Amino acid sequence: MKDKFFGVLQRVGRSFMLPIAILPVAGLLLGLGSSFTNETTLSTYGLLDLMGPGTVPYFIFSVLSRCGGVIFDNLPLLFAIGVAIGMARQEKEVAALAAAVSFLVMHSGISAMIGLTGGTEALLEGSTASVLGITSLQMGAFGGIIVGLGVAALHNRFYKIQLPQALSFFGGTRFVPIISTLVFAVVGIAMFFIWQPIQTGINALGGLVYSSGYLGTFLFGMIKRLLIPFGLHHVFYLPFWQTAVGGTMEVAGTMVSGAQNIFFAQLADPTVTHFSTAGTWCFTGEFVLYIFGFPGAALAMYHCASPARKKRVGGLLLSAALTSILTGITEPLEFSFLFVAPLLFAISAVFAGLAYMLCHILNITVGLTFSGGFIDLALFGILQGNEKTGWLLLLPLGAAFFAAYYFVFRFLILKFDFKTPGREEGDQETKLYTKADYNARKAESEASAGRSAAIARGLGGAANIKDVDCCATRLRITVQDSAAVDQAVLKSTGAAGVIQKGAGVQVVYGPQVNIIKAELEEYLRSGAAAAAPAPAQAEETAEATKPEHGKLLRTLVIGSPMHGEAAPVTASPDAAFAEKMMGDGATIVPCEGLVTAPCDATISFVFDTNHAIGLELEEGIEVLIHVGINTVELKGQGFKALVQEGDQVKKGDPLLEFDLDYIRENASSTSSPVLFTTMEDNQQLRLLKAGHVKPGEDLLALDIYEA
Amino acid sequence: MKSFVYVIKDPLGIHARPAGMLAKAAKPYADTPITVTKGDKTVKASQLMKLMSLGVKTGDEVTVAAEGPAEDEAIAAMEAFFKENL
Numbered sequence: 001m002k003d004k005f006f007g008v009l010q011r012v013g014r015s016f017m018l019p020i021a022i023l024p025v026a027g028l029l030l031g032l033g034s035s036f037t038n039e040t041t042l043s044t045y046g047l048l049d050l051m052g053p054g055t056v057p058y059f060i061f062s063v064l065s066r067c068g069g070v071i072f073d074n075l076p077l078l079f080a081i082g083v084a085i086g087m088a089r090q091e092k093e094v095a096a097l098a099a100a101v102s103f104l105v106m107h108s109g110i111s112a113m114i115g116l117t118g119g120t121e122a123l124l125e126g127s128t129a130s131v132l133g134i135t136s137l138q139m140g141a142f143g144g145i146i147v148g149l150g151v152a153a154l155h156n157r158f159y160k161i162q163l164p165q166a167l168s169f170f171g172g173t174r175f176v177p178i179i180s181t182l183v184f185a186v187v188g189i190a191m192f193f194i195w196q197p198i199q200t201g202i203n204a205l206g207g208l209v210y211s212s213g214y215l216g217t218f219l220f221g222m223i224k225r226l227l228i229p230f231g232l233h234h235v236f237y238l239p240f241w242q243t244a245v246g247g248t249m250e251v252a253g254t255m256v257s258g259a260q261n262i263f264f265a266q267l268a269d270p271t272v273t274h275f276s277t278a279g280t281w282c283f284t285g286e287f288v289l290y291i292f293g294f295p296g297a298a299l300a301m302y303h304c305a306s307p308a309r310k311k312r313v314g315g316l317l318l319s320a321a322l323t324s325i326l327t328g329i330t331e332p333l334e335f336s337f338l339f340v341a342p343l344l345f346a347i348s349a350v351f352a353g354l355a356y357m358l359c360h361i362l363n364i365t366v367g368l369t370f371s372g373g374f375i376d377l378a379l380f381g382i383l384q385g386n387e388k389t390g391w392l393l394l395l396p397l398g399a400a401f402f403a404a405y406y407f408v409f410r411f412l413i414l415k416f417d418f419k420t421p422g423r424e425e426g427d428q429e430t431k432l433y434t435k436a437d438y439n440a441r442k443a444e445s446e447a448s449a450g451r452s453a454a455i456a457r458g459l460g461g462a463a464n465i466k467d468v469d470c471c472a473t474r475l476r477i478t479v480q481d482s483a484a485v486d487q488a489v490l491k492s493t494g495a496a497g498v499i500q501k502g503a504g505v506q507v508v509y510g511p512q513v514n515i516i517k518a519e520l521e522e523y524l525r526s527g528a529a530a531a532a533p534a535p536a537q538a539e540e541t542a543e544a545t546k547p548e549h550g551k552l553l554r555t556l557v558i559g560s561p562m563h564g565e566a567a568p569v570t571a572s573p574d575a576a577f578a579e580k581m582m583g584d585g586a587t588i589v590p591c592e593g594l595v596t597a598p599c600d601a602t603i604s605f606v607f608d609t610n611h612a613i614g615l616e617l618e619e620g621i622e623v624l625i626h627v628g629i630n631t632v633e634l635k636g637q638g639f640k641a642l643v644q645e646g647d648q649v650k651k652g653d654p655l656l657e658f659d660l661d662y663i664r665e666n667a668s669s670t671s672s673p674v675l676f677t678t679m680e681d682n683q684q685l686r687l688l689k690a691g692h693v694k695p696g697e698d699l700l701a702l703d704i705y706e707a
Numbered sequence: 708m709k710s711f712v713y714v715i716k717d718p719l720g721i722h723a724r725p726a727g728m729l730a731k732a733a734k735p736y737a738d739t740p741i742t743v744t745k746g747d748k749t750v751k752a753s754q755l756m757k758l759m760s761l762g763v764k765t766g767d768e769v770t771v772a773a774e775g776p777a778e779d780e781a782i783a784a785m786e787a788f789f790k791e792n793l
Contacts, residue, residue, distance in 0.1 A: 574724075576724045576727060576728070581724075581727040581728065581731055582723055582724075582726075582727035582755060583727075583755065604756055604757075604760055605756065605759060605760030605762070607722065607723075607759060607762070608762050608764075609722075612722070612723055612759065614756045614759060614760060616756075622756045624723070624755070624756060624759075626723050632719050632722040632723070633719065645760070677755045677756050678754075678755075678756070
């Protein structure tokens with residue numbers, strides 16, 4: 001139960017990453033645009049004639065500012081769509097459309113209720129907003145997240161629904177936007193009643209955190225840091241950034257909720273002379289930590305490393321520190337000590353709370369879009385000028401934190417003999433890092449198939465991987481069987497750490513995780529993964545799949561003959577099929593009782609119990625479709641052949657009907673192998689799609705090489 | 708050429724699994740073609756689909772033949788296979 005909860009939270013956390021990834025660019029546009037259209041700044045630097053109102057630069061920067069601003073203004077919509085995409089298991093594009101529709105529907109529902117009950121005047125001041133031109137309740141990012149989560153739940157429940165024949169056009173994925181519309185019309189009405197008391201409550205809570213003042217800031221910083229190992233920090237900080245929990249303030253005549261929104265509203269408001277801490281209290285401390293504090297910790301670890309390993313460990317720590325300083329991505333560094341010395345991490349969390357609190361007290365007001373690295377500091381601190389942000393104070397404060405991290409870490413590491421990088425006993429750990437470095441370098445220069453194969457192997461084989469996603473630094477995977485995960489193998493692929501809670505696995509790689517994820521997905525889609533499913537056999541098979549081939553002559557592609565869930569044939573419950581005794585291909589668990597022709601072909605035979613059909617694609621290339629396992633024992637009952645031996649069929653022609661329920665009850669499995677039975681040494685098979693397949697969708701590709 | 712006649716005892720005849728096993732058993736004798744004949748239809752034992760298309764059922768009489776350099780060994784292996792599996 002706890003593991004399942006963690007799995008869900010992990011998915012929610014990572015689904016935020018897609019919309020959050022837009023923010024640095026939006027922030028760049030808004031930051032540059034507003035900096036160079038702020039008349040106070042311009043007159044301070046004597047640039048009014050050159051760049052003031054009416055000039056071409058002013059025109060350009062105004063456009064930039066507006067284009068960046070619109071993204072922040074419509075973040076709730078982006079969250080609705082982004083969360084739906086992140087949480088949907090399959091057919092994500094449909095979930096995205098349904099989320100956009102539902103978002104409009106929900107707010108229109110609320111809008112109608114407001115109109116019917118006396119208009120906006122009857123409501124609390126600041127509780128309404130214009131959402132995409134719809135007068136609705138101010139729900140902020142919460143509104144979007146509710147829509148995203150709700151739509152994803154509906155989507156995962158209904159995207160394969162089968163409706164009665166007359167309504168079948170509206171079945172499957174088409175049903176998702178329809179049911180979402182109906183549900184969110186009701187949700188809109190309900191929200192009108194539910195949201196108002198919540199608004200009062202959230203405002204009070206925001207007031208409480210905000211009014212606990214500096215202590216609240218301390219707690220925020222500490223809790224956020226402590227949540228990072230669990231990957232739950234996104235869930236925690238977002239309300240503070242985006243909703244009234246993080247404070248509410250009137251900027252340029254409109255009420256703005258959420259610290260990040262306040263900061264950017266102020267950024268866009270040319271009349272502001274010094275940013276308010278209301279917009280930055282949960283941000284500015286990050287600069288102190290990421291640019292100054294953590295590098296201090298890295299230096300301490302470097303100095304504590306054993307002399308023989310300093311050089312090796314130096315590279316690791318230096319790159320981790322630079323990543324933290326420049327981009328504000330800290331996991332590579334934090335994970336280098338988190339697991340071996342939790343005490344250091346706890347102390348780091350206290351330091352973090354102090355950093356946030358001191359920035360708040362000292363009225364240093366640098367906001368951020370993504371994380372507290374130098375890029376954000378330049379845009380929102382240095383460029384905005386010391387008058388508005390007080391960023392120069394970060395330098396002495398940062399120096400103090402650098403020293404504090406360095407000396408405290410160094411003292412504790414030596415005192416308790418923590419096994420931070422370069423201090424491990426024996427050679428084992430160092431080997432691990434060397435191998436990781438080696439792998440990382442190798443992966444860059446060569447094809448990365450080796451790394452993806454190793455990751456898949458560490459996760460218990462391709463068949464064990466349910467879905468793959470990533471956030472800024474970690475690969476997030478849900479597996480079928482958590483016992484099959486081998487953390488040592490995962491670490492050898494260059495990971496800084498591995499976190500496993502039940503079926504949820506997080507592998508921390510650092511910022512290049514995006515590429516690793518893309519490669520892994522590519523690998524899983526390709527036949528290579530299908531050929532190397534069992535961890536134990538992986539190495540052996542990898543060699544077997546690399547025979548010396550001549551030139552690729554041509555490729556034959558066949559579609560899926562059934563509607564259902566496809567997997568490599570090695571996943572067949574029948575050992576004879578799984579061992580490819582009858583040929584290589586896929587196995588499909590059907591959700592409809594119909595076999596259609598996967599390509600143009602001649603029927604070479606229909607087995608007399610009608611449970612298997614042979615197709616001849618061309619001279620010497622044949623495909624066997626075998627419905628279910630041990631179905632020969634049904635003696636033809638539940639099957640009806642629609643073709644006979646010698647018939648010519650076109651792709652999509654119906655070949656065989658079967659009674660799915662009957663077979664489910666009377667055969668050992670409905671899993672149906674689709675095989676090329678005539679594989680020669682110069683032929684290689686690739687599985688093109690695993691998971692949900694529709695009839696006719698490309699399933700298998702046969703590559704034919706020069707013999 | 709060597710051959711033998713065999714009456715199928717497996718109640719399900721030559722369906723996918725035994726056909727696959729038979730084709731595999733015939734594979735090592737690449738230069739000694741092995742054939743299976745039922746009635747007037749003759750197929751190569753190494754070809755899974757052709758074997759299935761014979762539609763051999765229990766009680767059917769089939770003729771298995773091998774011709775080539777390793778025919779003695781091949782036919783002995785086939786006889787053993789049929790007795791054990793079919």
